Amino acid sequence: xxxxxxxxxxxxxxxxxxxxxxxxxxxxxxxxxxxxxxxxxxxxxxxxxxxxxxxxxxxxxxxxxxxxxxxxxxxxxxxxxxxxxxxxxxxxxxxxxxxxxxxxxxxxxxxxxxxxxxxxxxxxxxxxxxxxxxxxxxxxxxxxxxxxxxxxxxxxxxxxxxxxxxxxxxxxxxxxxxxxxxxxxxxxxxxxxxxxxxxxxxxxxxxxxxxxxxxxxxxxxxxxxxxxxxxxxxxxxxxxxxxxxxxxxxxxxxxxxxxxxxxxxxxxxxxxxxxxxxxxxxxxxxxxxxxxxxxxxxxxxxxxxxxxxxxxxxxxxxxxxxxxxxxxxxxxx
Numbered sequence: 001x002x003x004x005x006x007x008x009x010x011x012x013x014x015x016x017x018x019x020x021x022x023x024x025x026x027x028x029x030x031x032x033x034x035x036x037x038x039x040x041x042x043x044x045x046x047x048x049x050x051x052x053x054x055x056x057x058x059x060x061x062x063x064x065x066x067x068x069x070x071x072x073x074x075x076x077x078x079x080x081x082x083x084x085x086x087x088x089x090x091x092x093x094x095x096x097x098x099x100x101x102x103x104x105x106x107x108x109x110x111x112x113x114x115x116x117x118x119x120x121x122x123x124x125x126x127x128x129x130x131x132x133x134x135x136x137x138x139x140x141x142x143x144x145x146x147x148x149x150x151x152x153x154x155x156x157x158x159x160x161x162x163x164x165x166x167x168x169x170x171x172x173x174x175x176x177x178x179x180x181x182x183x184x185x186x187x188x189x190x191x192x193x194x195x196x197x198x199x200x201x202x203x204x205x206x207x208x209x210x211x212x213x214x215x216x217x218x219x220x221x222x223x224x225x226x227x228x229x230x231x232x233x234x235x236x237x238x239x240x241x242x243x244x245x246x247x248x249x250x251x252x253x254x255x256x257x258x259x260x261x262x263x264x265x266x267x268x269x270x271x272x273x274x275x276x277x278x279x280x281x282x283x284x285x286x287x288x289x290x291x292x293x294x295x296x297x298x299x300x301x302x303x304x305x306x307x308x309x310x311x312x313x314x315x316x317x318x319x320x321x322x323x324x325x326x327x328x329x330x331x332x333x
Contacts, residue, residue: 004046006020006047006309013040013041014037015037015038017086017090017301019034019089023039061117061118061119062091062092062093063117063118064083064092064303064307065097065109066079066096066097067096067098067109068096068097068099069099069101070101073273074275074276075273075290079145079292079293079296081296082293082297085297090300097109099127107128113136114136120141120303120304120306120307121140121303122143122144122299123144123145123154124147125188134153142154142306143155143156143157144156145157145296153315155302155317157317157318159320161189161194162194163322164197164272164322165194166198166200168242168288169242171286171324172239172270176239177238177268179207179208179237180209180242182213182241182243183213183223183231183242185244185248195212198212213227221250221254222251223248224249225254228241232259237267240267241269243269245273246272246274246277246285247271249269249287250277250281263329264329264330269330270285271287272287273290278327279327283327284328286329287324287327290322291322295320298318
């Protein structure tokens with residue numbers, strides 16, 4: 001039988017992970033009834049923490065590091081807000097840093113974990129090679145979130161990007177699109193998975209998938225405009241365009257509108273992330289919503305497990321559910 005986790009205890013007791021952590025820490029800021037529920041769940045599941053957080057503080061910093069290439073996306077900020085809130089509930093301080101894709105800078109920050117300046121690491125889209133992530137995770141407490149590389153030892157928390165892209169592409173097909181294009185980016189694993197989901201949906205529907213425009217470097221608003229301009233120059237216009245992010249989709253909509261093309265009457269457009277840009281765009285974007293804040297909560301819970309429970313080293317990844325958000329940039333089915 002698999003070892004019970006903090007999440008298992010919380011679920012059985014019907015309380016939050018933070019409440020379980022406070023009980024384990026001996027905190028007085030827990031009601032008697034909640035403490036009784038947690039204690040009963042611990043006994044029922046035979047949950048065995050390594051030590052109380054109070055004892056661990058003697059050898060620990062009670063700090064965790066959240067690391068990303070940049071901090072300018074709503075998804076990243078919401079993930080790290082979740083990490084910070086969960087950390088605070090468990091008596092930890094979360095430090096947030098951006099690397100700008102600089103490998104040396106990233107290694108310097110990861111060294112904070114190696115030298116004991118922080119107790120754990122949550123990493124979003126690492127720059128270092130997959131094998132380096134795996135090596136660090138085999139020795140230390142590391143959790144990946146959202147942008148996950150092939151590192152078996154580093155547990156990952158994300159949505160199923162391939163399935164999400166498949167679902168939104170099927171929505172475009174179900175609303176009547178026969179010729180679909182995608183504005184994609186293969187620089188991140190999630191981008192490659194979204195492209196795979198797009199292709200799978202078209203193949204299953206007997207449609208061609210030859211109109212895939214690839215962005216490079218900064219995959220943002222201007223990339224969306226520039227790649228849409230290239231699409232318009234081909235004169236082989238699609239019925240719908242799926243963009244790898246909402247920001248790119250906003251650029252696509254702007255370029256189509258400036259060219260006198262109506263969205264969605266002439267060409268439907270869908271994005272990904274359900275960021276602020278999705279509702280600021282005219283028309284508002286159909287998109288995929290990621291439970292970013294919840295991913296941050298789960299990521300810290302998994303990290304806490306590794307930092308405080310003997311032998312806790314779960315591998316693989318967990319998928320949180322995504323949601324299609326249908327707005328005015330696509331036609332009604």
